[in-house]
Amino acid sequence: MAPIRRSISERTIKRMEDIIRAYKNLATRQKWFNEDGTIFPVSARNLEKYIEYKGRTNTARSVRWWMYFLEKYHNNSEIAEYRVHWNTAKHDPRIEQALKRLKVKNQIERNKAPLFDVEPLNIYANSTKNPTNIPEIENNIPEEKPRIEDFRAHYERTHSSLLQKYVGTCPIHREGCFQIDKNHHLKLNEVMLRRWAFCLACGDEGITQDSLPDTPLMPEFWPCCAIEI
Incomplete structure (x- = not known):
């Protein structure tokens, strides 16, 4: 694990380290490796897999919470490359779409709506359409930030x-x-x-x-x- 700069509180560091260890353990089991065989920095491809995996049993808010600590880890790493790679991964269109799909899924579950009332969620993963074509239900979901x-x-x-x-x-x-x-x-x-x-x-x-x-x-x-x- 890369050294962490002491620009954040010890309590935040402890929580961050626990979540980073959990991610590393999960990534190892799921074989979410970079091309050079490393786990960190987290690539956009592996971050998308992480969102989809955790989203099976967790809400978008919970997933954003874990991403918040992943971002803390990369941004506070003494390795500058980590910060650059995370910024690239975080703003990758695939990540935005994965989070949107998860929010739609959560909204459907909250409303107990039949799945066939909304287009299949997985079609957006490989879609070349404008992302604004995602069902209107998404527009009614407020942005969920980790609190x-x-x-x-x-x-x-x-x-x-x-x-x-x-x-x-x-x-x-x-x-x-x-x-x-x-x-x-x-x-x-x-x-x-x-x-x-x-x-x-x-x-x-x-x-x-x-x-x-x-x-x-x-x-x-x-x-x-x-x-x-």
Whole structure:
């Protein structure tokens, strides 16, 4: 991971680094590589794939939130090339169209409209038509920009839920415990619970409230760290 200039707050850097690690993990699994085999800087082609992948189960606002931190990472990198490449990728017509398709999809789902009432969304990916030909429904959707307040509220809800599930439920580890089985407990602390909540709020792939985070990026949650009772 490229060095980061300290022009932003430590808290923002921590959140950004978690999201960048999650993107790197996902990009590796999905084989979203540049021509030279690298993951960063993120190209327009791979950013489009990321938007479409995350958009399957998330709203346009959530996707823009993750893009906000990807942009922070590139713009605050000490490698000038990252900033140039991100600016090119972000303003690529494919990215604008991918976000528009996602907003249309979200609007359809909110209105519970039959899918056949709107032209198939995937026709715009390879269309050579003027982008203004996208269905009129798009024009009624306000621009959604990521808001820290929205993310913080979601994060606090997930954190509160984790506290209810895992704090005070074990007579041995009152401060936090995940019982893997009858004889094995993973002791939790506030730092672990908050990091878990943050990953949930970010929508990291494969992380839920009901099972330990299964990712090489969070070894403190590995079952091998459990205590035998």
